[in-house]
Amino acid sequence: MSDDRFSTTPDRPTIRAAVQLACRAPSVHNTQPWRWVLEDTRLHLFRDTDRQLGATDPHGRQAVISCGAALHHLRTAFASHCWNTDVARLPDLSRPDLLATVEFRRWQEPPSTVFRHAEAIEYRYTDRLPMASPSGWTSIRLELEKLVRAHELTLDVLDEDARTRLSVASEQSAALRRYDMEYQSEIRWWSGHSGMLEGVPTSALVSESEAGRVGVARDFPTPEPMARRGDLRDHARLAVLTATGETPLTWLRTGEALSAALLECTACGLSTCALTHITELTSGRRLLSSLIGHPGVPQVVLRLGLAPDNHRPPLTPRRPLADVLTLA
Numbered sequence: 001m002s003d004d005r006f007s008t009t010p011d012r013p014t015i016r017a018a019v020q021l022a023c024r025a026p027s028v029h030n031t032q033p034w035r036w037v038l039e040d041t042r043l044h045l046f047r048d049t050d051r052q053l054g055a056t057d058p059h060g061r062q063a064v065i066s067c068g069a070a071l072h073h074l075r076t077a078f079a080s081h082c083w084n085t086d087v088a089r090l091p092d093l094s095r096p097d098l099l100a101t102v103e104f105r106r107w108q109e110p111p112s113t114v115f116r117h118a119e120a121i122e123y124r125y126t127d128r129l130p131m132a133s134p135s136g137w138t139s140i141r142l143e144l145e146k147l148v149r150a151h152e153l154t155l156d157v158l159d160e161d162a163r164t165r166l167s168v169a170s171e172q173s174a175a176l177r178r179y180d181m182e183y184q185s186e187i188r189w190w191s192g193h194s195g196m197l198e199g200v201p202t203s204a205l206v207s208e209s210e211a212g213r214v215g216v217a218r219d220f221p222t223p224e225p226m227a228r229r230g231d232l233r234d235h236a237r238l239a240v241l242t243a244t245g246e247t248p249l250t251w252l253r254t255g256e257a258l259s260a261a262l263l264e265c266t267a268c269g270l271s272t273c274a275l276t277h278i279t280e281l282t283s284g285r286r287l288l289s290s291l292i293g294h295p296g297v298p299q300v301v302l303r304l305g306l307a308p309d310n311h312r313p314p315l316t317p318r319r320p321l322a323d324v325l326t327l328a
C-alpha cells in the first residue's frame with residue numbers, strides 16, 4: 001500500500017469516487033453540462049456547451065450554475081476523503097469553457113459539516129410535490145445565510161404574502177412560454193421520459209392537481225393524475241439566492257452557494273426544490289428584486305420544506321463516469 005501522506009494528488013479510485021459524487025449535483029433539466037479532465041496533479045472542470053439549453057438558457061447562465069453546484073459537490077466529496085482543494089475559478093480567459101482548476105492538499109481533520117454534507121449528496125433530490133412547513137427553521141435559516149455568504153451571495157427568505165405574487169409570476173412565465181415552440185420542444189425533449197441517463201424522468205414530475213397545490217413551480221409535462229400528499233397545500237419556505245452580478249464568475253459562485261444550501265437542508269431532513277423559471281424572465285427578476293429590497297441579481301428561487309410522508313421518488317439518473325471524466 002502506498003504512503004500518500006506527502007502526495008499532492010489523491011489516488012485514482014479516490015478521484016473517481018469524488019467525481020462520481022460531484023455528478024450527483026443538481027443541474028438544469030438534469031442536463032449534466034460538465035466535463036472533468038485530470039491533468040498531472042490538477043483536475044479541470046469544463047462546461048459542456050453541447051448540453052446548453054438554447055431556448056431556456058440562451059446565455060448558458062444555468063449551465064454554469066449547474067457546474068458551480070458540481071464544483072461544490074466535488075470539493076465536499078474530496079474533503080470527506082481528507083483532501084483540501086484550492087480552486088482557481090475561470091483561470092484562463094482565452095478558454096471560457098474552462099470554469100475551474102482544482103489542486104489538492106492533505107487535510108488532517110476536516111470539519112464535521114463536510115461529512116454530513118458528503119453523506120447528504122447521496123440522498124438529496126428535487127422535490128416538486130407540496131411540502132409542509134420546515135421544523136427547526138430559525139436555526140437552519142441562520143446556518144443557510146452563513147453558508148451562502150461564504151460564497152459571496154445572499155439568501156433572503158420571503159414573507160408568506162410573497163407566495164401569491166410568485167404563483168402569479170409562475171403562471172405568467174408559463175403563459176409567456178406556451179407558444180414558444182423552441183422552449184416547448186426543449187422541455188419535452190429533456191423531461192417526461194423513462195430509462196434515460198439524463199433529463200427529468202416521469203417519476204420526478206408531478207400531476208396537474210399536485211402542481212396546483214404547489215403554485216410556485218415550472219410547468220413541466222404532467223404525468224397521469226395522482227394525488228400524492230393528500231390535500232396538502234404547499235407550505236415550503238420560499239427563499240431567493242442573489243448574486244453580486246451577472247457574469248460567469250458570479251454564476252459559478254451561485255452554483256456553489258446553491259449546493260451548500262441544498263446539502264445543508266438535506267442533512268437537516270428538509271426537502272428542496274431549486275427554481276429558475278422566474279429568474280429567466282426580466283419581469284420575474286424585477287419582482288424578486290422588489291421583494292428582497294436590496295441590490296444584486298436574483299438567480300435562483302428555493303422551496304425548502306418537509307416531506308410529511310417521506311415519499312421520495314427514485315434518484316434521477318446520471319451519465320456514466322467514463323462519459324464525463326478523462327484521466328489524461
Ligand SMILES: Cc1cc2nc3c(=O)[nH]c(=O)nc-3n(C[C@H](O)[C@H](O)[C@H](O)COP(=O)(O)O)c2cc1C
Pocket residue numbers: 024025026027028029030062063065066069124125126127128199200204217218273274275276277315316
Ligand atoms: C440551475 C438549475 C435550475 C433548475 N431549475 C429548475 C426549475 O426551474 N424547476 C424545477 O422543478 N427544477 C429545477 N432544477 C432542478 C433540476 O431539474 C434537477 O436538479 C435535475 O432534474 C436533477 O434531479 P435531482 O435534483 O433530483 O438530482 C434546477 C436545477 C438547477 C441546478
